[in-house]
Amino acid sequence: MPTMRSIVILISGRGxxxxxxxxxxQAEHWPVSIAAVISNRTxxxxxEFARRHGIATAIxxxxxxxxxxxxxxxxxxxxxVFAPDLxxxxxxxxxxxxxxxxHYAGRMxxxxxxxxxxxxxxxxxxxxxxxxxRLHGATVHFVTPDLDHGPIVAQVAVPVLDSDSEETLAGxxxxxxxxIYPRAVRWFVEGKLSLDGNRVRLDPSAEQV
Ligand code: GAR
Numbered sequence: 060m061p062t063m064r065s066i067v068i069l070i071s072g073r074g075x076x077x078x079x080x081x082x083x084x085q086a087e088h089w090p091v092s093i094a095a096v097i098s099n100r101t102x103x104x105x106x107e108f109a110r111r112h113g114i115a116t117a118i119x120x121x122x123x124x125x126x127x128x129x130x131x132x133x134x135x136x137x138x139x140v141f142a143p144d145l146x147x148x149x150x151x152x153x154x155x156x157x158x159x160x161x162h163y164a165g166r167m168x169x170x171x172x173x174x175x176x177x178x179x180x181x182x183x184x185x186x187x188x189x190x191x192x193r194l195h196g197a198t199v200h201f202v203t204p205d206l207d208h209g210p211i212v213a214q215v216a217v218p219v220l221d222s223d224s225e226e227t228l229a230g231x232x233x234x235x236x237x238x239i240y241p242r243a244v245r246w247f248v249e250g251k252l253s254l255d256g257n258r259v260r261l262d263p264s265a266e267q268v
Contacts, residue, residue: 061090064144064248068096069134069151074105075233076149076170076240081112083241091248094141097134099153115141121153131159145247148202149240157204165254167202168247170240172232174198174214179207184225184232195219195228197236199243201254210259212252213243 068077077096084091096109097117109116119137124130130153138146148169160167173183175198178190187195196216203209215235219228246252251262 061249063090063092065092065094065141066145066147066244066248067094067138067141067143068109068147068149069138070096070098070103070105070149071100071152072103072105072150074103074108074150076236077105077147078108079237080147080149080241080244081109081114083245087245089245089248094143095138097137099130099134099151105150127154127156128158131156135159135162145244147240147244154206155202160202160204163202165201168212168243169200169202169207169209170236171198171200171207172229172236174216175200175207175211182225184228187219188223188225188228193219195232197232197239199240201259210254210257212246212259212261213239215239 068080070077081093084093093114095115095117096106097119098106099119099121101118101120106116117137119130119134121130124133144166146163146167148167173187174194174196178186184195194216196214198211199213200211201209215238217231217235246261246265251265253260
């Protein structure tokens with residue numbers, strides 16, 4: 060029997076990446092328990108999906124905390140109730156403090172909608188169009204205190220078309236996010252990822268997934 064792992068997923072809004080992970084975990088029978096979905100906003104559409112799927116939900120609203128430190132302390136307490144093996148940031152739109160990030164070192168993943176290290180930060184699709192790149196994409200990485208610069212687990216590239224708007228490009232990237240993020244989370248829960256300095260090593264069997 061494979062070891063069962065537990066994960067907590069953090070969202071801020073729509074939650075389509077969270078949904079892709081939950082659906083893949085169920086359809087592919089991962090050795091995982093999705094312990095909770097936590098949002099920093101009360102109006103996240105993704106919370107409703109989680110509730111319908113019988114997943115515990117929690118809201119830690121950043122607007123209720125005067126400082127970043129206080130918010131991160133409350134968020135950490137809410138996560139650690141579930142003692143997860145992995146924290147998955149899925150469209151979680153908050154900059155996290157260093158102590159928070161270090162508490163989850165090696166066990167927190169993020170997806171960022173660009174081919175890092177290009178275009179960290181916000182409005183990545185606008186940045187890509189402004190730079191005139193022909194390839195854009197998404198990156199799954201371990202979270203480190205250096206924003207959007209942690210060790211890279213997976214990347215996917217999509218073409219940028221002359222006719223693209225921010226919206227069409229975002230949609231093309233998002234479709235691919237929904238494929239690579241579940242795959243990367245699955246690798247983690249199956250114990251197939253390891254860190255070697257800034258490089259992520261993948262167990263050879265993981266290539267088959
Ligand atoms: C996704 O495109 C994700 O990559 C991005 O927000 C979107 C969330 O969509 N994340 C970031 O920009 C993080 N800096 P979702 O809520 O439907 O998963």
